[in-house]
Amino acid sequence: MQRCATLCGRQTALSMVEKNGFPGIIRSEIVGRYRQIRKRKKETEMLVNYHTHTERCGHARGSERAYIETAIARGLETIGFSDHAPMPFPDGHVSGYRMTPEELPGYVETLLALREEYRGRIEILIGLEAEYYPHVFGAFLALLAPYPIDYLILGQHFLRDETGAPYPGHPTSDESVLREYTDQVIAGMRTGAFSYVAHPDVMNFTGADETYLPYARRLVRAAKELGLPLEYNLLGQADGRQYPRKSFFAVAAAEGADVIVASDAHDPERVAEPGELRKATALLSELGVHPLTRIRLRPVPKHL
């Protein structure tokens, strides 16, 4: 009843404005505001997914078009592609889970063409998911510099500069790995190059919570200080991985950090999957977290 009364009130105000012919600028402001209210998503809906992969990484399936079509069918306003970024390792190391530097032009050209084709139906953003590898990062930014990349997300899949370094997703109770992971993610955040942190809780620490939580708090506080949202990852949730970690998001809630929900889709069907969104909404609202619907994208620096 309360909701109906509120909505009816807005409709009355709107029709009065239209009838009385208020000056154009005021009228359009009021109409725009009304539309915004109508457009506001339901808690379990997604308007933007910033985390989408393509076949170039070698472990995702489906064409870009298939991801876009699913996004449209599920009511998204924007789909952001963020495939695993190419890394120009100085020793020529070729990573098995990312596009090669030679594939970058094709990635960008394909998405630019689709952006034009789908204009008016859905907004398409061109991003990349990258680790912060200190000694490769300058060369990485230089590699991206000629291309219109809209944003980067920080997904710290390996430590140090990847080669021969621990994978934080492997279970460990070694506090030194947890410390290294936390330090490296915070250093990555501080570059100013990233728009948000993907699966910040990917670290599979199996030791006691009293050891884990101070590191989680340090990471969350740094993100808050820098204004960087933390991602609640639907792929980890759907696959029953070690993340999303409830205790991590309890810290995020306690610290008042920004949270964004993203699909991390490696399959077109996984974009904005309704069942996963419902599950995420239930858990986050239990913790008192109200995720953002959109984030502020930071321009990708051309150099360090």
Ligand SMILES: [Zn+2]
């Ligand atoms: Zn992946």
Ligand SMILES: [Zn+2]
């Ligand atoms: Zn990803």
